Amino acid sequence: METIDQNTHLAEELAEIATQLQRSFLVELSTEVNRGNISIPQYTLLGFLNQTSGLNMSQLAELMRHTTPATTGLVERLVEAGFIERFSHPKDRRQVLVRITDKGRELVEGLKRGIVRNLQELFKDLTQEDVEAWLRIYRTIIRRSTQQHAAAKA
Numbered sequence: 001m002e003t004i005d006q007n008t009h010l011a012e013e014l015a016e017i018a019t020q021l022q023r024s025f026l027v028e029l030s031t032e033v034n035r036g037n038i039s040i041p042q043y044t045l046l047g048f049l050n051q052t053s054g055l056n057m058s059q060l061a062e063l064m065r066h067t068t069p070a071t072t073g074l075v076e077r078l079v080e081a082g083f084i085e086r087f088s089h090p091k092d093r094r095q096v097l098v099r100i101t102d103k104g105r106e107l108v109e110g111l112k113r114g115i116v117r118n119l120q121e122l123f124k125d126l127t128q129e130d131v132e133a134w135l136r137i138y139r140t141i142i143r144r145s146t147q148q149h150a151a152a153k154a
Helices: 002-035 040-049 057-064 068-080 102-123 128-153
Strands: 084-088 096-100
Touching (some): 002 040, 002 102, 040 057, 040 068, 040 084, 040 096, 040 102, 057 068, 068 084, 096 102
Antiparallel strands (some): 084 096
16 A cells, blocks of 8 residues: 555656746747747648658648647748648648648757757766656656556547
């Protein structure tokens, strides 16, 4: 019984820490993203496109966990800003895909460098073992979150 109570206490403490970290990261990310004149959801969408050669609206909506109309609105603003472009699928000209432009890629890479600098500052107070443990834990959390999302859709 002590283990359950102890785990509950640890989970509550971790929830508070995660909330504080999330606020801190969001403030930092907002500052970086505002320099590029885009929103956090637009940055997230650009990040997904930066890892592919092109996606359709349904695929993007799925990755963003948004509705297709909401994703279409984000895409439209990014097209107007020149960060992404629409193109026809090479095998099915009826299907419209979007991909990141060089301008969009430069923005994402610049923002990512700022995030890396901020993380490196945080790492200064940690041992190499702590940093590696943190990364291992975050990978596990992301993997589990992805599995839960997939299971909820099924």
